[in-house]
Amino acid sequence: MTTSTSASSSHSEILKAENLKSFRFDVLLIATRYFHPNSELGEGRFSTVYKGWIDEQSCAATEPEGGTAVAVKRLNKYDSIQSDQEWLAEINYFGRINHPNVVKLIGYCLEGDHRLLVYEFMPRGSLANHLFIRGSHFQCLSWNNRIKVALGVAKGLAYLHTTEEKPINLYFKSSNILIDSDYNAKLSDFGLVKRIKNIDPRFIGAASAYVAPEYLMTGMGHRVCQCMTPHMAQIHCHMVKCEIYSFGVVLLELLTGRRGFDKNLPPHVQMLVELVKPILTNKKKFLNIMDPSIDGQYSYIAARRAALLANRCVMTFAGHRPNADKLVEELEKIQEL
Template sequence: MGICLSARIKAESPFHTGLNSRSVSTDGGDSNSSSRVPPTTRSEGEILQSPNLKSFSFSDLKTATRNFRPDSVLGEGGFGSVFKGWIDENTFAATKPGTGVIIAVKRLNQEGFQGHREWLAEVNYLGQFSHPHLVKLIGYCLEDEHRLLVYEFMPRGSLENHLFRRGSYFQPLSWKLRLKVALGAAKGLAFLHSAETKVIYRDFKTSNILLDSNYTAKLSDFGLAKDGPTGDKSHVSTRVMGTYGYAAPEYMATGHLTSKSDVYSFGVVLLEMLSGRRAIDKNRPSGEHNLVEWAKPYLGNKRKVFRVLDTRLEGQYSMDVASKVANLALRCLSKDPRFRPSMSDIVKELEQLYQQSKDSGNTRSHASNRPRPRRRSAGDVASRNPSVAYPRPSASPLYAK
């Protein structure tokens, strides 16, 4: 079920940075990770009997989404389409639109490249873990050829939309909100990498970071997640899978997967948040198509780092804090994985920088009764309009080798 690399390159368009389809690795069965016991391989039956998950009938979800109506579509990706639906909070029965609890229903596209194995991996991981920075999986549907997943509804959609989409709805995220989102996403990865869990996410990118109404970041889409190495093993060997522009260079070269592979991907996302630029953008001038290659020479230089920073953030940050965030991104992007920090260390640094930004913001606000005017940001909009519609996310470009 793989896609060759040449096909990926051929399929690229100015609007996407890779294929809109996925490929599922066939390197052995998916295994289980638990926060309480060491990872052990589980059968499909054991995975689907998780006490944390509700088994929905296809009829239930058809009713909840109004027969998967096109105007209920929240987004589309390699897996298939995601639909908005409503269920009763207590019974989980389908309810009328506007009543009960809003859910997001992901329906497997049977003509796509992403299949049952990846669907099962999503149930396996999210069915076990409960964490403030992982999206909640409510249940699933496995009926005949139908494969669906039911999640909590994330009102503000993906980080990708807020960073890169333009329009009246998508105000640029403020500096403090960007740090808040980065910290939340880092906490989610740190949890997965912890000694008890030992899971490698493998597909960390802006479209997989969802935001709730308070801009709390939650990781979604665990179809490519893998159990980390155990015993004296230093890595997990897999087929190279992920998203173009985010995958660590040593993983692409060898197929050796470690938690430091996720750290590299985090560095790419942190750089996207700093710059407001996509990891890969063929519409940029020559020499600026690859964000990491273009930005790296500036990240460690306090006098040049401003060249990387998103101009929409002007006046919202201190150069001291911005330089430290840029330096953190640079360390995450080290070609040698041994020099990358751990996610737990990244969380500690970002907590300090986020607090410094809040403190410096308070200092600036008291220093003058007439603060420097700036463009409106999502931080401003959120304070006036906390309830908004779910933005439509873009497709999830993936590649396989």
């Protein structure tokens, strides 16, 4: 299949979601200052994200500060029909989503070999930057804002788990949780969202610290579907519990200020879950793992409940982990405390 044929097919397969805009490549080229390095926001395995400025009404590029700031995700490598299908799936699914805790997809560009997605811009960047990069731009999150972020993430998960296609994000981690100017958290980076039957274990990679043990024990996931019942609903339930585990790791990062995996530490303390799990249920010792930078900002009861919730999320047996609705319910109680 030629690129032109693929592009033509892609245009016909893109659902006409309300408010989803089609951008010309030259517009996004100008909006991002020709994808200038100074406009770069981040880089993933297959894509690079740039900051740009557009007029949402006319879909034209504007001068900095003269329009709406957007995040333009440009696919670096486009060389297969499968890539085209995954790109289409992301547009067709997230083009219909309008939830306060999921980053909004504004539009796309499909022109020749170019595949780009235009998302809303999140001014405070990723959760990982605020937890692990301290400086004038990335300020340390307060206890209240950490719980607010955790609650926002839980609400986003609860919503996604009830949608018809029920996507699974294999790159669920703190660097893919974005924060707006009011410290509202939004789930992002669904470039690896796949239908359950198409999950590819090669995409796990360095994110293994966030991956549930049962997923890893099945040969990095390639036998998950074979090990489970053939009924897709039950397979999805299994994967949802894996995602709850990932949330638990993020919650531990929020409580401790430490990375889920830190290669700069000695091998026996690199994995956060392995390090802290033995003391999460200890009434006194769990306080030793709390981030010193938020000392005095939380009550004992609130911290205790948060630690116990994280412990439930990273339970070895998937059936013991709470669902996303329970996460929301418990985090709302902790927020009240």
